[in-house]
Amino acid sequence: MTAYQIFTSEQAMRFADEHSELFGEHSKLSATEFGDGNLNLVFRVVNDKGTSLIVKQALPYARCVGESWPLSTDRARIEAEVLKLHARFCPEHTVEVLHFDRALSAILMEDLKQYDILRTALIKGKQFAHLAPQLANYLANTLFYTSDFVLTGPAKKAAVAQFTNPDLCLITEDLFFTDPYCNHERNTIHSLILPSARALWYDTDLQAEVAMLKADFLSKPQALLHGDLHSGSIFINNENCKVIDAEFGFYGPIGFDVGVLIGNLLINYVASPGVFKTPEEQSQQQHYLLTQIHTLWQHFADTFSQLQQTATQDPTLQNSRYQQRFLQQVFTDAIGYAGCELIRRTVGLAHVADLERISDAKQRAVCEIHALTLGRVLILERAQLDSITALLDKVQRTVAA
Numbered sequence: 001m002t003a004y005q006i007f008t009s010e011q012a013m014r015f016a017d018e019h020s021e022l023f024g025e026h027s028k029l030s031a032t033e034f035g036d037g038n039l040n041l042v043f044r045v046v047n048d049k050g051t052s053l054i055v056k057q058a059l060p061y062a063r064c065v066g067e068s069w070p071l072s073t074d075r076a077r078i079e080a081e082v083l084k085l086h087a088r089f090c091p092e093h094t095v096e097v098l099h100f101d102r103a104l105s106a107i108l109m110e111d112l113k114q115y116d117i118l119r120t121a122l123i124k125g126k127q128f129a130h131l132a133p134q135l136a137n138y139l140a141n142t143l144f145y146t147s148d149f150v151l152t153g154p155a156k157k158a159a160v161a162q163f164t165n166p167d168l169c170l171i172t173e174d175l176f177f178t179d180p181y182c183n184h185e186r187n188t189i190h191s192l193i194l195p196s197a198r199a200l201w202y203d204t205d206l207q208a209e210v211a212m213l214k215a216d217f218l219s220k221p222q223a224l225l226h227g228d229l230h231s232g233s234i235f236i237n238n239e240n241c242k243v244i245d246a247e248f249g250f251y252g253p254i255g256f257d258v259g260v261l262i263g264n265l266l267i268n269y270v271a272s273p274g275v276f277k278t279p280e281e282q283s284q285q286q287h288y289l290l291t292q293i294h295t296l297w298q299h300f301a302d303t304f305s306q307l308q309q310t311a312t313q314d315p316t317l318q319n320s321r322y323q324q325r326f327l328q329q330v331f332t333d334a335i336g337y338a339g340c341e342l343i344r345r346t347v348g349l350a351h352v353a354d355l356e357r358i359s360d361a362k363q364r365a366v367c368e369i370h371a372l373t374l375g376r377v378l379i380l381e382r383a384q385l386d387s388i389t390a391l392l393d394k395v396q397r398t399v400a401a
């Protein structure tokens with residue numbers, strides 16, 4: 001067993017070569033570190049025929065901050081195990097893990113170089129009809145098959161223990177639910193929206209609802225979540241999408257994964273006036289996003305409900321009234337978490353390119369204020385928004401106001 005050491009390109013190359021047959025003998029390999037994420041090292045290893053694989057290694061600290069923010073490298077084990085389990089239930093939309101080395105905290109996986117990152121594609125205005133149905137499939141299958149509907153009590157408890165992820169959950173607990181609602185030094189707030197950001201620090205009605213959502217995040221282990229399903233964790237091309245980056249995985253509320261994804265589509269929605277030049281392009285993009293959110297929820301709810309009716313193992317949970325109520329609560333939770341994602345990506349530590357790339361500061365401020373207003377409305381009114389049409393109607397009316 002090799003002791004942990006931070007990979008050089010040379011070591012990443014050797015790791016890939018040792019653990020895959022793909023390159024064949026006598027291959028001339030090269031490796032480049034190209035990760036621009038917040039936490040890890042990511043290498044692309046290529047042979048002289050252009051065949052490539054990805055090596056991802058967890059650093060013992062958060063890359064975006066440095067050694068002053070130590071982080072357990074066990075997140076690489078969690079990521080590899082979540083991806084493998086999700087691939088069992090939805091192989092078509094989960095990146096393939098080829099090898100995992102526990103001591104080195106390194107994962108060898110397929111290279112999705114024929115794909116674009118969804119966030120980049122959205123910013124370029126690329127539209128794909130298969131986005132929502134495919135991701136709905138991924139969500140419904142991975143979440144249903146890791147839940148109490150299928151697992152026995154003892155198996156579920158063992159799974160909760162296997163995927164206990166204290167360090168990365170703490171990041172979400174802080175960055176998602178706490179920092180945006182106080183004057184925290186980790187926050188980044190553009191000066192033009194300071195009054196709107198400051199209003200969040202004194203908004204006790206909002207803070208009470210965020211506390212409810214956080215309490216559920218801490219104590220509702222419904223299914224094995226991806227845990228960070230933003231549009232940078234999804235790759236897409238003309239035929240398919242694939243989910244990557246499951247290091248935040250843990251047992252939590254199903255609405256969290258669904259809501260973070262919806263939240264990211266809504267971030268692109270509020271950013272559209274700053275991203276696209278003409279009003280036609282803007283409204284086309286916004287129409288596309290609303291249609292995708294509609295299909296995402298509808299397809300997710302239909303698939304999950306079908307699975308509840310046909311594949312639930314626990315006799316008590318086969319009750320159809322319970323199953324419908326369960327799904328309605330997932331919807332309510334998802335709206336709340338979507339609202340939190342809108343807010344934390346606007347004023348918290350981890351901003352996103354949809355808003356950051358808007359070069360005109362005044363235009364960016366208008367979009368950012370829309371993100372905060374919409375986030376607040378979704379959190380506060382989530383219980384009244386009882387259908388997907390009600391939600392989309394609320395989005396349009398809030399952002400147009």
Ligand code: SR1
Pocket residue numbers: 038039062064171172175228230349350
């Ligand atoms: C310090 S990590 C900041 C953010 O990046 C990750 O992708 C998560 O979204 C996290 O909140």
Ligand code: MG
Pocket residue numbers: 037228233245
């Ligand atoms: Mg990530």
